[in-house]
Amino acid sequence: MSSQARPVTQPETQEAFKSIPAAFMETVERVANKPAYFVRGETGWDATSWTEYGEQVRTAAKALLALGVNPGDTVCILSYNRPEWTIMDVAAMMIGAVPTGIYWTAAPPEINYILRHSEGRILLAETKAQLQGIGEHADSMHHLRKIIRLDGHVENPDQYTWANFMSLGQDSPGLEVELDRRLNEIEAEDIALQIYTSGTTGQPKAVQISHRAIRAESDALDLVFRATPADRYISYLPMAHIAEQCGTILHACDTGYPVYYAKSVTSLGEHLPEVRPTVTFGVPRIFEKILEKVEKQLDAETGFKGKLIQWSLQISKDWQAQNLNGKSAGLALSIKKKIANYLVLDKIKRKIGLDKMRMFVSGGAPVSMRVLEGFTGLDIVIYEVYGQSENCGGATINVIGATRLGSVGRPMKGISIKIAADGEILCKGDTNFSGYAHDPASTDEIMRDGWLYSGDIGYLDKDGYLFITGRKKEIIITSGGKNISPTGLEHDLTEIPLVEYAVVAGNNQTFLSALLTIDHQMAQRFASENNIKPEDVLQSDQLRSVVQAGINKVNARHSRAERIRKFEILPSGFSIQTGELTPTLKVKRAKVLNNHADALETIYKHDA
The missing domain is CATH 3.40.50.12780 (ANL, N-terminal domain)
Incomplete structure (x- = not known):
């Protein structure tokens, strides 16, 4: 067996199965009075203890039981990061239901698709705008029974405020007994949660993840992070993404470190000096911006x-x-x-x-x-x-x-x-x-x-x-039959000063080209330093000269077939709203190439 074919494996140990919801309740007892999460208030970060957090989760779980949620039912969550997101998630898992996050940046068609496809029974939503279009598609959402709104408003008997929803789980011994029974009956292969992929190549797929899988992931993370209740984690990336769920929910429930809920992604720079986190997850664009x-x-x-x-x-x-x-x-x-x-x-x-x-x-x-x-x-x-x-x-x-x-x-x-x-x-x-x-x-x-x-x-x-x-699906095959992976090239191109994102094209063409976006703030600074009108800077000879010099350096590190012969600077950056970035700021290459087909046609129209 060649060195590339030989599996690389870390030793696996056999341990008794313990679900994350069960571990959560043990953590509540173990670190009872320590802070479980913080929310940024007017004057500082307001703490909630693990004891209170545990009570909130159990109350929400009983409220779901009161609404008739059964094992295997889907509970959809559509909100920016906040305690209610996590409370509902853990509560749903605790009674054998399946929490399913929807990206808070999702457009109405995607929200409606996920609600229908997942057969969502309960929806937790943050704003009225997120409910847009649900009413007119009610006939195709016959599974959706109740909506809990975090904005404090209701419009019909099937909607609850968060306070009214939580009141359903108060003072009911029968629900308490049923909750404990459900919690104790969780099995390793039961589905714990669903993650909808970002849909870079079509409609999102529903990734079903078992309690066995999230237990294994948390155990693996424990060996890496060695997290304790003394650590601090800041939650700011979309909770519908598996990585943020691991950090904000799964591993925190297991180990007991407190979570600080950011007001927004753009507030991260403001929050970091206040929180001084010890463990946190990020995506490349976040690190680029900080640096x-x-x-x-x-x-x-x-x-x-x-x-x-x-x-x-x-x-x-x-x-x-x-x-x-x-x-x-x-x-x-x-x-x-x-x-x-x-x-x-x-x-x-x-x-x-x-x-x-x-x-x-x-x-x-x-x-x-x-x-x-x-x-x-x-x-x-x-x-x-x-x-x-x-x-x-x-x-x-x-x-x-x-x-x-x-x-x-x-x-x-x-x-x-x-x-x-x-x-x-x-x-x-x-x-x-x-x-x-x-x-x-x-x-x-x-x-x-x-x-x-x-x-x-x-x-x-x-x-x-x-x-x-x-x-594999992004391999470019030139008209000369060369197979080229664009990832490394795009990586190198983003290291050129001023370049924010890069997408390489050239499928069935005789050479490679690149569509580039320029960082807005750096472009404005470049315009000021070079006496260029801000509105003219993207197409200025000075800026194109700097970019071309950078491309020349990139080309020198690659084979002739991998070199970028032409490039186009796009008039605006990529965004989640245009569908060119995923909610975690990853470029959707196919969407970019489709949106800017005219620019590519201009690049290649004179090619013999």
Whole structure:
């Protein structure tokens, strides 16, 4: 067996099964008076204890019972991150129902599709706007019985305010007995939750995840994070995504660390210095934005202070380069690193709220090497993780003491990874999902002989670190028959100054091209520095010259067939609203190529 075909596996241990809802109740007893979650109020962060949190979840569970929710019924949740989201989620799991998140950014057609497809019985919604269109499709939503609204309004007898809903679970011994019976009867293979994929290639699929799978994922995360009630986690990414559910709900229920609910994604920069989290999940664009802001501030420093800052950044990069590779940094470099931390780096980290961060984890898409190395200059390591909704979001991860920048780490506990002959990454383990709801054909396509066929292309290095190089379905085949994965190229292009997103095209063409978006703030700064009218900067010769110089450098690192011959700067950036970004800010390549077909036609129309 070749080195690429050999499965890389971490040893698996047999443990007695304990569901996450059962572990949640044990955590409530174990850390009773410690804070379970925080909400940002007018003057600060308001805490709720684990005891009160436990009572809230049990009351919500009894309210669901009072509404006739049965094991296996779907409870849909449509809201930005807030305690009620988590309370409803855990309550539903506790009685054997299936919580199903809907992205709070979803448009009415997608909301309606998920409600119908999931056969949602209960809907928790945050705003009236999210209910738009449900009434006119009532005839196709015969499963939907009740709507709980978090905005405090009701419009008919089938709607409840949160307070009225919770009152249904008060003072009922019969419901208490039924709740305990349901909780005790949860079995490992029962479906614990559903995750709807972002629908990058059609309608979203309903990923069904068992209690066995979320238990295995939480156990694996425990070996990585070693989380305790003393940790702090900030919740800001969409809760409908499996990674945020792992951090905000599953692992927190298991280990007892408190969750801080951000007011919004854009409030993260404001919240970080207040919360000073110790473990948190992010996506590449979040890290890019943080680094851009910090670099802008540091680059403005001149004279001795500016030189000291740049010296400190380089010392930290050099020290981390040795440390991450398992080598000794040496006495001289270690002393310099301590000086750099004392004089500069610790102050920077404290100012941006990352001075207590133990595990800053990134997933969903690769982080560029420029950003990874930029953070090591700040004495912060980004630990990349790899996984899908279909295996609970975590299959491999870089960890403290075992990190290789540019890789997505090594297999987590109980996970086996192997590379198929065509380069596809295959995963096996208890975290694998149970199947797609109402779609056995797609389930059979992705699950074969216990292996999850990820659709991703990659390789394992000699030490078992996994590297992702692309997606099978996104392979570009040029008219000359060359197979090219655009992922690496797009990665490299986003490292060009000013470039925010890049999408490479060239299927059935004689050469590759790129559609680029420019970071708005950086473009405005470029316009100011070069005396260009802001409205003219994107098509200015000066900006195109800078971008072309960057593309030339990227091309020099790639083969002739992989070089970008032409590019187009798009007049506006990608967004969730245009459908070009997923709710976790990942580019939908097919959507971008379709939306900007005219730009591509212009690029290729003169090609002989």
